[in-house]
Amino acid sequence: MTINILFAAKSGRWETYQGPLTDALEEAGLDFDLRPDFPPEQVDYIVYAPNSSVQDFGPFTNLKAVLNLWAGVEDVVHNDTLTVPLARMVDHGLTQGMIEWVTGHVLRHHLGMDTHINGQDGQWRTQVPPLAQDRPVTILGMGALGQACAAALTALGFFVTGWSRSEKAVPQVTTLHGTDGLQSALRTAQILVLLLPNTPATTDILNAETLAQLPRGAVVINPGRGPLIDDTALLTALDSGQVGHATLDVFRTEPLPADHPFWAHPKVTVTPHIASATREDTASEVIAENIRRGEAGEPFLHLVDRTLGY
Numbered sequence: 001m002t003i004n005i006l007f008a009a010k011s012g013r014w015e016t017y018q019g020p021l022t023d024a025l026e027e028a029g030l031d032f033d034l035r036p037d038f039p040p041e042q043v044d045y046i047v048y049a050p051n052s053s054v055q056d057f058g059p060f061t062n063l064k065a066v067l068n069l070w071a072g073v074e075d076v077v078h079n080d081t082l083t084v085p086l087a088r089m090v091d092h093g094l095t096q097g098m099i100e101w102v103t104g105h106v107l108r109h110h111l112g113m114d115t116h117i118n119g120q121d122g123q124w125r126t127q128v129p130p131l132a133q134d135r136p137v138t139i140l141g142m143g144a145l146g147q148a149c150a151a152a153l154t155a156l157g158f159f160v161t162g163w164s165r166s167e168k169a170v171p172q173v174t175t176l177h178g179t180d181g182l183q184s185a186l187r188t189a190q191i192l193v194l195l196l197p198n199t200p201a202t203t204d205i206l207n208a209e210t211l212a213q214l215p216r217g218a219v220v221i222n223p224g225r226g227p228l229i230d231d232t233a234l235l236t237a238l239d240s241g242q243v244g245h246a247t248l249d250v251f252r253t254e255p256l257p258a259d260h261p262f263w264a265h266p267k268v269t270v271t272p273h274i275a276s277a278t279r280e281d282t283a284s285e286v287i288a289e290n291i292r293r294g295e296a297g298e299p300f301l302h303l304v305d306r307t308l309g310y
């Protein structure tokens with residue numbers, strides 16, 4: 001039987017995905033019909049971006065799974081009309097992009113690059129930066145992206161602590177978990193990287209109380225999600241010197257409004273949600289593998305836990 005696959009994403013994405021997805025589905029040996037439009041009751045799988053026009057899954061009466069193109073699922077996970085398995089995106093290309101962005105921004109602050117980039121003023125500043133082994137970095141969120149970034153940072157010699165919901169062992173990383181572990185994870189963090197999903201349990205996880213637990217002058221790097229941070233508390237901590245700098249890629253409102261104080265703050269670097277993105281070629285392989293699994297009766301990869309919200 002031909003497998004009917006609906007591609008549901010914003011216009012423009014179909015043109016970029018059609019070729020790579022077709023190649024990957026063929027490579028997986030599947031008999032398929034891939035289109036951006038189908039009568040809902042004929043659809044077996046939806047390749048899905050949460051900002052697509054499909055918001056009611058009710059009419060998709062024969063649906064077997066929704067395969068999210070994004071790593072973050074907060075805009076679809078609470079949709080009551082979705083009753084079939086939901087898989088999120090774990091994509092080698094997306095992971096590699098995040099490793100590069102996080103490593104670059106950690107190194108910027110670790111080496112104090114701004115001193116020399118902004119200070120071409122004839123002064124001979126001779127302060128040598130410490131080695132990575134003397135720079136404790138904490139990553140909140142030790143999932144696909146957090147662990148990959150931890151591996152890259154430990155390979156450079158950084159002393160990495162990772163924090164997650166459940167207990168885990170990660171080579172060369174000091175791991176902590178749960179509410180009890182958070183304070184210890186923050187206490188040593190000269191550089192703090194947020195790679196948590198946006199869920200009710202992680203909203204405002206960085207607030208006045210937890211920011212105060214960081215060493216004075218710590219740097220906050222957030223490529224996770226905007227709601228992880230209480231913006232007002234962060235601005236207060238920046239102004240007091242409790243936080244030395246914040247490099248922020250994600251925001252409660254995106255695009256970040258032009259009058260938001262983050263834009264003008266001298267201790268904030270704004271990047272426009274470009275830390276990483278799903279890459280068509282590698283993501284298509286993941287989608288094709290999941291459809292192959294679905295058809296073979298094997299467990300889907302990267303299933304979302306709807307009760308946890310990620």
Ligand code: NAP
Nearest residue numbers: 071072141142143144145146164165166197201223275276
């Ligand atoms: P993931 O594999 O699901 O990992 C999430 C991690 O967060 C896990 O370690 C999980 O703990 C931990 N976590 C979740 N809730 C927690 C809680 N209440 N307390 C403590 N730890 C908690 O996700 P991922 O693929 O690494 O992606 C992480 C996030 O990055 C995504 O959700 C997305 O928001 C963001 N992202 C941003 C960009 C960008 O361009 N800026 C691109 C891609 C992704 P357990 O391991 O115990 O489950």
